[in-house]
Amino acid sequence: xxxxxxxxxxxxxxxxxxxxxxxxxxxxxxxxxxxxxxxxxxxxxxxxxxxxxxxxxxxxxxxxxxxxxxxxxxxxxxxxxxxxxxxxxxxxxxxxxxxxxxxxxxxxxxxxxxxxxxxxxxxxxxxxxxxxxxxxxxxxxxxxxxxxxxxxxxxxxxxxxxxxxxxxxxxxxxxxxxxxxxxxxxxxxxxxxxxxxxxxxxxxxxxxxxxxxxxxxxxxxxxxxxxxxxxxxxxxxxxxxxxxxxxxxxxxxxxxxxxxxxxxxxxxxxxxxxxxxxxxxxxxxxxxxxxxxxxxxxxxxxxxxxxxxxxxxxxxxxxxxxxxxxxxxxxxxxxxxxxxxxxxxxxxxxxxxxxxxxx
Numbered sequence: 230x231x232x233x234x235x236x237x238x239x240x241x242x243x244x245x246x247x248x249x250x251x252x253x254x255x256x257x258x259x260x261x262x263x264x265x266x267x268x269x270x271x272x273x274x275x276x277x278x279x280x281x282x283x284x285x286x287x288x289x290x291x292x293x294x295x296x297x298x299x300x301x302x303x304x305x306x307x308x309x310x311x312x313x314x315x316x317x318x319x320x321x322x323x324x325x326x327x328x329x330x331x332x333x334x335x336x337x338x339x340x341x342x343x344x345x346x347x348x349x350x351x352x353x354x355x356x357x358x359x360x361x362x363x364x365x366x367x368x369x370x371x372x373x374x375x376x377x378x379x380x381x382x383x384x385x386x387x388x389x390x391x392x393x394x395x396x397x398x399x400x401x402x403x404x405x406x407x408x409x410x411x412x413x414x415x416x417x418x419x420x421x422x423x424x425x426x427x428x429x430x431x432x433x434x435x436x437x438x439x440x441x442x443x444x445x446x447x448x449x450x451x452x453x454x455x456x457x458x459x460x461x462x463x464x465x466x467x468x469x470x471x472x473x474x475x476x477x478x479x480x481x482x483x484x485x486x487x488x489x490x491x492x493x494x495x496x497x498x499x500x501x502x503x504x505x506x507x508x509x510x511x512x513x514x515x516x517x518x519x520x521x522x523x524x525x526x527x528x529x530x531x532x533x534x535x536x537x538x539x540x541x542x543x544x545x546x547x548x549x550x551x552x553x554x555x556x557x558x559x560x561x562x563x564x565x566x567x568x569x570x571x572x573x574x575x576x577x578x579x580x581x582x583x584x585x586x587x588x
Contacts, residue, residue, distance in 0.1 A: 232357060232420070232493050234503040242559040243504035243536075249551050250537065254544075262323050263316070267543040270523070271313050275335065277305045282444075285463075286452050292459060299463040303470035306339040306401070310475065311526030312542075314339075318347050319538045337437035340405040340445070344430040345412045353419045355538055356503070359483055359490050359510035363419040365412075366479065367490075370396045375583045376480075377490040386584035390577050397476025398469035405441065405468070409434065477573075482531035485512050485575040487564045505561055507535040512564040513549070514572035521569060522546055532563065 254261055263271075281302040285295060316322040317332035336343040349365060357363035361379035369376055374393045375386050413434055416424050445467075450460055489509040493499050499506060511532050515521040521529045522545070528534060530545035533552055540548070556563040566572035 231497050232360065232363060233496075233498050234506060235499055235501055240502060242555065242561060243502065245559075246504070246536070246552065246555045249555060250540075250548060253548065253551060260324070261540045261544065262321060263541050264543055267316075267322075267541055270543075271332070274305060274309050274312055278302065278309060278339075281305060286449055292455075295455075296463060296466060299467040300470045303401070303467035303472075304474050306467075307471045307474035307478075308524055308526070309335055309339055310341070311478065311524070311528055313526075314341075314343070315526055315528075316541055318343055319351060321539050321541045334437075337433065338440065338444075340401065340438075340441040342404075342409040342413065342434055342437070344426070344433065345409050348421070348423055349412055349418050351538070353421050355535060357419060357421075358507060358535065359488060360499075361490060361492065363421075365419050366483065369393070369476075369480070374580075376484045376580070377583065379490065379492065380583075382584070389584040390580040393580050394473070394477075397480070398472040400472035400476045402465075402468045402472060405438075409438075478525050478528055481514050481566070481569075481572040481576055482512055482528065483510060484579050485514075485564075485566060485572060486579055487562070488512065488579070504536060508532060508556060508561050508563065511535045512566060512572070514566040515569040516546070516549060516565060517567070518569070529569075 281298055284290065285298045285302065290298070313322070314333055314336035317329045318336060320326070320329050322329050322332050333343045336346060354364050354366050359367065359377070361367060361377050367377050367380075370393070371380075372383065373385065374389050374396060375382055412418055412423075413426070413430075416422070445464070449455070449463075450457075453460075455463075488511075489506075491499055491501070491506070491510075501509065513530055513532050515529045518529075527542035527545040530542070530549050533540075533545040533548050534542065536552060537548065553563045566575050
């Protein structure tokens with residue numbers, strides 16, 4: 230079923246908001262893309278990845294130190310996804326298509342696939358946020374974790390608020406070995422057509438997966454003086470750390486208290502306009518923490534990201550004031566958890582609710 234938003238509902242809000250945001254950039258004479266702070270941040274995380282890789286593979290460190298480095302490099306890969314590749318794939322890193330393409334390649338190098346992400350995230354998730362059957366981000370762990378009222382409920386799910394956090398750790402392992410292949414060859418992602426793939430993307434999928442497997446599996450086993458068992462402990466620790474960071478940040482933005490999970494009517498129509506829908510299905514957290522914005526790629530300003538994915542995340546802290554004020558004037562909810570811990574508690578309560586209460 231083709232989903233249509235209600236263009237007649239609260240149509241003045243988004244044009245007015247865009248006008249105010251455009252005015253913000255025009256008055257300051259600044260670009261909507263990356264600035265010096267963004268470039269320095271990119272060099273920091275990419276440098277950390279390369280530096281940690283060299284220390285792990287070629288450094289002569291104890292097994293304890295290597296395990297610590299493995300956990301750190303897993304977290305850094307998540308931060309590169311948030312801070313570098315995410316903006317590049319959205320086309321918001323630079324006004325240059327070539328630079329965006331180059332920076333998005335880092336997504337492939339850390340084991341994911343930029344093309345699959347561009348369809349599943351940019352086109353599907355950003356359009357059909359929290360709509361069951363369309364937004365596949367709601368399929369956290371089918372049959373084990375229930376995050377919306379339309380999913381079937383099983384007895385085990387009454388404990389999901391405890392074990393879901395552990396399952397989040399397997400997110401990056403799934404991307405690297407299974408999920409990207411499955412989604413790439415699906416005819417549909419959600420209800421969105423996925424049959425018209427550029428031929429070069431077939432090459433990119435297998436080439437960059439081979440690069441990743443070589444860098445993170447073959448080279449360490451050939452160069453490092455470790456056993457297979459020691460390698461597996463390090464490799465799994467790296468991915469559990471990466472997956473846990475990825476899972477938490479994305480879940481705290483869409484699966485917390487107050488979120489809407491709307492279903493279209495029989496004609497495929499939703500009650501809200503696209504912009505209003507984004508505000509009702511998205512939440513911010515920890516907005517007053519510069520560290521959260523730095524490490525999360527300002528994805529704690531998820532509302533601003535969903536409304537303006539074509540603007541570099543480095544600007545979201547300033548834009549949030551404009552968005553919140555405009556939403557207030559138009560009586561549209563602006564959902565925010567003030568702290569990371571507060572968002573975590575809200576996510577825990579939401580998991581418990583959908584596991585035990587929601588029909």
